[in-house]
Amino acid sequence: MRLLSKSLLNFFKAESAVGVLLITATIIAMLLSNSHYAYLYKDLLAIPVVISIHEFVIAKPLLLWVNDGLMAVFFFMVGLEIKREVLDGSLSQVSKIVVPAFAAVGGMVVPALVYTAFNWGDPVAMQGWAIPMATDIAFALGILSLLGNRVPAELKVFLLALAIIDDLGAIIVIALFYGHGLSTSALAVSAFFIAVLMVMNWRGVTNNTAYVLIGIIVWAAVLKSGVHATIAGVIVGLLIPLRNNGKSFHELEASLHAPVNYVILPLFAFVNTGVNFSGVSSKDFLDNITIGITLGLFIGKQVGIFSFSLLAITLKLGKLPDGLHIGHLYGLSVLGGIGFTMSLFIGSLAFECSGDACINMIDERIGILLGSLLSGIMGYLILKWQLSKVSDPK
Numbered sequence: 001m002r003l004l005s006k007s008l009l010n011f012f013k014a015e016s017a018v019g020v021l022l023i024t025a026t027i028i029a030m031l032l033s034n035s036h037y038a039y040l041y042k043d044l045l046a047i048p049v050v051i052s053i054h055e056f057v058i059a060k061p062l063l064l065w066v067n068d069g070l071m072a073v074f075f076f077m078v079g080l081e082i083k084r085e086v087l088d089g090s091l092s093q094v095s096k097i098v099v100p101a102f103a104a105v106g107g108m109v110v111p112a113l114v115y116t117a118f119n120w121g122d123p124v125a126m127q128g129w130a131i132p133m134a135t136d137i138a139f140a141l142g143i144l145s146l147l148g149n150r151v152p153a154e155l156k157v158f159l160l161a162l163a164i165i166d167d168l169g170a171i172i173v174i175a176l177f178y179g180h181g182l183s184t185s186a187l188a189v190s191a192f193f194i195a196v197l198m199v200m201n202w203r204g205v206t207n208n209t210a211y212v213l214i215g216i217i218v219w220a221a222v223l224k225s226g227v228h229a230t231i232a233g234v235i236v237g238l239l240i241p242l243r244n245n246g247k248s249f250h251e252l253e254a255s256l257h258a259p260v261n262y263v264i265l266p267l268f269a270f271v272n273t274g275v276n277f278s279g280v281s282s283k284d285f286l287d288n289i290t291i292g293i294t295l296g297l298f299i300g301k302q303v304g305i306f307s308f309s310l311l312a313i314t315l316k317l318g319k320l321p322d323g324l325h326i327g328h329l330y331g332l333s334v335l336g337g338i339g340f341t342m343s344l345f346i347g348s349l350a351f352e353c354s355g356d357a358c359i360n361m362i363d364e365r366i367g368i369l370l371g372s373l374l375s376g377i378m379g380y381l382i383l384k385w386q387l388s389k390v391s392d393p394k
Helices: 002-013 017-033 038-045 062-088 094-119 137-145 153-177 184-202 208-225 230-239 244-272 288-314 326-335 340-350 356-360 363-391
Strands: 048-053 056-061
Touching (some): 137 363, 288 363, 340 363
16 A cells, blocks of 8 residues: 555656646546447536526536636636746746747747638638647646656756747637627626735735635636636736745645646546547548648647747847757657647637537547647657757767
8 A cells, every 4th residue: 555655656746647647537538438338428517517696606517617617727827837937937038038939929820820721711610720729738748758867957948938928828819719798797897806916916915815715706707707717717826926935826836736737637638538439430530620720730830839939049039048959949849739738628619518519529629639649749759869869979
C-alpha cells in the first residue's frame, strides 16, 4: 500500500501526468460511447442539474455544468497565470514577449484561414472557424516532459509564453464571437460587481475568499447575460491582487493546480470526447469541418507559429532565447498544433447544444482528435531528433 501511494505521488508530480489523464479520460469516454453502455454515458451527460434561489434559476444538463461551470474555474486559473507572467514572469519584459507574441498571433490567424478555406460559404460550418486556433498547454508540456532532461528550460518558457498569449487570444475570441442573446440587466449586475472587485484591488484588499465569493456572483451574472460564463473566471483571476510578495496570490494559484489539472480537465475531456463511431462513415472524415480542423491544427499551427516567429526575428524585433535554435522552434511549432482541451471547448461553443444534440455533433471532435494526435506525434519526433543532434554532435 505504501509503495502504491508513493508511485501515485510520483505520477502526479510528473509533468506528463495531466496529459496521461486527459488521454485516459478520452479513451474511457470513447469506449463507453461505443459499448453496450453507451446509453448510460448519454444519460449521464443529460442529467438535469438545477440551482434555484427564489426567482433566480440556473437549469442545465450535467454536460453544460462542466463546460460552463467547472471550466470557469480553469479559466480563473488561466487569469491568475496571465497576471503572474505579465507582472512577474516570462511576459514581464518586452524583449521576451515579442517572438512568442508573434508566434501566438501566427498560430491563431493561419489555422483560422486554413479552416475558412475549406468551409467558406457554409454559414453553419463557419461557426467553427476559431476551433483550430487554440493550443493545449497541458498536453504540449506533457509531450515535452517525455523527452526528459534534454529539453532546455528556455524551450518550456517559450512554449508557456506562447500558450498564455494564445489563451488570451482565445478568451478575446470567445468574448467577442460566442456570446448570444445579451441581457443588459445581467450585464449591468456583472459590471457592478466587477467594479467592486476593482475597488477592492485598488484599496489593497488581499482576502482571496472575498474575491472568490464575489467572483461567483460575477460568474452567475455573466452566465445570465449571454456572454460565455468562463470569461468571468478570467476577469476575476486578473483582479486578484499580487501583493505582499505575492504569497497569498501564489498560494491561491497553487491550490487550483491539482483540482483543475487532475479533476476538471480530465472530466471535461470525458464528457466532450465520447464520439460514437457506429454512425461514423468515411464521409465524416472527409467532411469539410473535419478536414478544416485537422489541417488547421496540424498544418496551420506549425506554419503560423514558425513563419511569424521567423518574421519577428528577421525584422530584428526580437530573438530566440539563448540555447534555442531554428530546429527547436520548428518542433515547438508542430507541437503547438495540439489543440485538444481548448479546441474542444471552443467547439462546444461554436456548435452549442445540449443533451442528445451534442453527442451527435462529431465532425469537430474527430478533427480535433486527428489534428492533435498528428501534431503530438510529429512534434515529439522532431524535437527528439533535434535534441539528440545537440547531445551527440557527431
